[in-house]
Amino acid sequence: MHDFYLARTSHSPEINFQFSRHHLSMTGEAYPENANDFFLPVLGQLKHYLDHTDGQHIVFDFRLTYFNSAATKMLYTLFGLLNESASTRNRITLNWFHDVEDDTILEFGEGIQDDFLALDFHAIAEDLAAA
Amino acid sequence: MQLDLFSAFRNSADFNGVLFYYNGQLSQNVINTMSDTLKHRLENEEAAQAKARKLFSSFIEMVQNALHYSPPDPDGNGEKVGAVAVGKQDNKFYIVCGNLVESQYAARIREKIEPLRSMTLDEIKKAYRAQLKNDQHENEDSVSKGAGLGFLTVARDASEPIEYSLMNVPAHDELAYFYLKAIV
Numbered sequence: 230m231h232d233f234y235l236a237r238t239s240h241s242p243e244i245n246f247q248f249s250r251h252h253l254s255m256t257g258e259a260y261p262e263n264a265n266d267f268f269l270p271v272l273g274q275l276k277h278y279l280d281h282t283d284g285q286h287i288v289f290d291f292r293l294t295y296f297n298s299a300a301t302k303m304l305y306t307l308f309g310l311l312n313e314s315a316s317t318r319n320r321i322t323l324n325w326f327h328d329v330e331d332d333t334i335l336e337f338g339e340g341i342q343d344d345f346l347a348l349d350f351h352a353i354a355e356d357l358a359a360a
Numbered sequence: 361m362q363l364d365l366f367s368a369f370r371n372s373a374d375f376n377g378v379l380f381y382y383n384g385q386l387s388q389n390v391i392n393t394m395s396d397t398l399k400h401r402l403e404n405e406e407a408a409q410a411k412a413r414k415l416f417s418s419f420i421e422m423v424q425n426a427l428h429y430s431p432p433d434p435d436g437n438g439e440k441v442g443a444v445a446v447g448k449q450d451n452k453f454y455i456v457c458g459n460l461v462e463s464q465y466a467a468r469i470r471e472k473i474e475p476l477r478s479m480t481l482d483e484i485k486k487a488y489r490a491q492l493k494n495d496q497h498e499n500e501d502s503v504s505k506g507a508g509l510g511f512l513t514v515a516r517d518a519s520e521p522i523e524y525s526l527m528n529v530p531a532h533d534e535l536a537y538f539y540l541k542a543i544v
Binding site (some may be wrong): 348 | 388396427507509
């Protein structure tokens with residue numbers, strides 16, 4: 230299937246799903262006017278890819294510096310999809326990049342780690358001021 | 361506006377540490393412009409990054425809430441309107457947002473906010489996690505357009521209990537003015 234790319238805007242993140250390389254990333258900030266309108270197509274693409282992928286090592290680089298409450302719920306659904314695939318068909322590494330000072334995003338990541346045990350979760354602190 | 365009244369308005373804003381004030385039509389474009397302005401203002405404030413992020417988060421939750429739930433201004437051209445102020449007092453940031461709501465939802469707003477006011481931060485975080493995992497939200501709450509996490513997010517990011525007020529709108533029994541304040 231084709232790779233999926235959305236350019237970053239002031240209120241929505243860059244989505245770079247390189248399905249051909251099994252490398253997926255999300256970078257930027259997420260507070261679109263309607264989180265469902267933005268994320269449902271992204272979830273659809275991801276689900277289609279996961280449904281057709283077996284025995285791969287998939288790497289997901291998560292690099293969001295801010296997401297609003299509606300986006301948070303969508304992200305939770307997204308990690309649920311990854312976890313389901315990681316429990317049965319693929320190995321999935323989730324690299325959780327967060328700013329050194331950002332406890333909110335680190336805590337959310339730790340919640341993801343607790344709730345979705347099949348994911349190979351790595352929290353990576355870095356200076357994201359320039360991301 | 362007479363210049364002396366404008367001067368009094370400006371002095372009062374200064375006295376209350378107002379960094380940013382907006383009153384008028386609400387749209388996603390207005391919100392985007394305000395977000396950019398607020399980000400720049402915060403960069404110049406030398407606020408701790410963590411605090412600036414929490415303030416920004418509360419700002420977005422409040423203004424998007426106002427945009428999603430407020431009915432059109434009855435005296436306008438069907439526009440949604442709101443007022444928002446961000447300021448700094450005693451080394452803490454505050455944010456106040458005011459918008460119209462339908463009076464029929466006033467009790468619902470009270471029910472959602474009142475419990476948050478007496479919860480500890482740990483309790484708020486637990487409630488947030490529970491709501492995040494709640495798959496039944498859409499069925500349980502037909503009024504909500506989001507994930508039911510908005511007020512919880514504002515309460516989580518605040519350093520003091522959030523404050524709110526619901527006030528009558530003269531000549532419009534079907535409407536109320538809803539004010540929400542958070543201190544970060």
